[in-house]
Amino acid sequence: MVTDKPGYEHLIQFLTEHLSLFEQGGNNGSGKTIGELLEESIAEQIITLCTQHTELEMNHRSMIIREVDGIMYDFQEVLSSVLEKKATAQQAELINEISLLIKNLFDNAIADLLD
Template identity: 75%
Template sequence: MVIDKVGYEHLIQFLTEQLDLFTTQGPADASGKSIGALLEEHIAEQIITLCTQHQELEMNHRALIIREIDGIMYDFQEILASVLDNTATPQQVELINEIALLIKNLFDNAIAELFD
């Protein structure tokens, strides 16, 4: 659905280009949560929003989305393995939110293509 698309490759490239931001330490975000926990939360929130907005999705589509999200999380955990347990800074939280929105956008586009 999205993992095999060019947009996903660009997202992975974008994430790898931002690794410096994840390796720099700074003041902790007010939430006090780890990078890994925030990544999971923000992506989950966007996928819940996605499924709510696209009521036309059948169960098999939703299952495919969940499988792809598992794959995306695996890729992200591989890339960010050394920093997942670090407490996030406000800048990292902002980037995580941006990445989650980009993931939702990839799925929005895939769903639009699916029903065209």
């Protein structure tokens, strides 16, 4: 649906280009780790996606969940050495931006799917 598309490859490249940001330590005030923020942010966007697209059938939603599992696996692999570190405000911002880009990839895929 999205993980086999060029947009996803660009997203992974975008994350890779910003890996140096994750070398910093710190705290975003909430005390959450990079891994927690990543999971929560992506989950929030996927919930929003599914509520916005009420026309999705159960098999489409299942396909989205499988893809999100794959995306989380990829991101956890890339960020494996820093997942347990407390996130800085800049890291939280980048994670939020990435999760919005993931939602955008799915929005586009759903538009193509339903055409």
